Amino acid sequence: MAQRATQMGMHVEQLAGRTQQRFFSAEDADQFVYPDSFVVDFAKRAEFDAEPLGAREINLKIRELMGQGYGTIAIRNPGAKHGLAVGILNRLQLHIEGSLGYFGVGLIDGPNVRIRGRVGWSCAENMMAGTVIIEKNAGSTFGAALRGGDLVCMGDVGARVGIDMKGGTIIVGGRAGAFCGFMMQRGRM
Numbered sequence: 001m002a003q004r005a006t007q008m009g010m011h012v013e014q015l016a017g018r019t020q021q022r023f024f025s026a027e028d029a030d031q032f033v034y035p036d037s038f039v040v041d042f043a044k045r046a047e048f049d050a051e052p053l054g055a056r057e058i059n060l061k062i063r064e065l066m067g068q069g070y071g072t073i074a075i076r077n078p079g080a081k082h083g084l085a086v087g088i089l090n091r092l093q094l095h096i097e098g099s100l101g102y103f104g105v106g107l108i109d110g111p112n113v114r115i116r117g118r119v120g121w122s123c124a125e126n127m128m129a130g131t132v133i134i135e136k137n138a139g140s141t142f143g144a145a146l147r148g149g150d151l152v153c154m155g156d157v158g159a160r161v162g163i164d165m166k167g168g169t170i171i172v173g174g175r176a177g178a179f180c181g182f183m184m185q186r187g188r189m
Helices: 002-007 026-031 055-067
Strands: 041-049 070-076 093-097 109-115 129-134 150-153 166-172 186-188
Touching (some): 041 055, 055 070
Parallel strands (some): 070 093, 150 166
């Protein structure tokens, strides 16, 4: 079978494994933004109380403030709600004064987030770039499927930290549960 494929011209190059070659120019760095990203000013600061709002309303409020050019946003009283600050594909300084529930700050690419509390399961899941710093403990599957960026938990974390990790860095200041790095392909832990 392999001989027939070679005769048909299907195996003309020697495969040598994956490459770390970069396929872009550093001079074009300003062009690497998402089409719907906002132009924000880090010196422009906004703050709001999340206690009376639901998760959807909080996420829409973050997007609205970024649309108004706020580059630094502080959220007070998040109330450990699930799915907060997800899908942010923008440069942003985000300060969360309290704890998050499950799936907090997931699917992000670019923001720098500081959480002054705990986080539930799957914090920073599928993160592409940026930084996330948690000042207390984190639940299981912390940094699941992480692709890039820096993820720091100053306390303890649950099981399956960095499961299916493909890049980036995870730093844990305390203890970690079982199966950390399970199916990890790249990155540092």
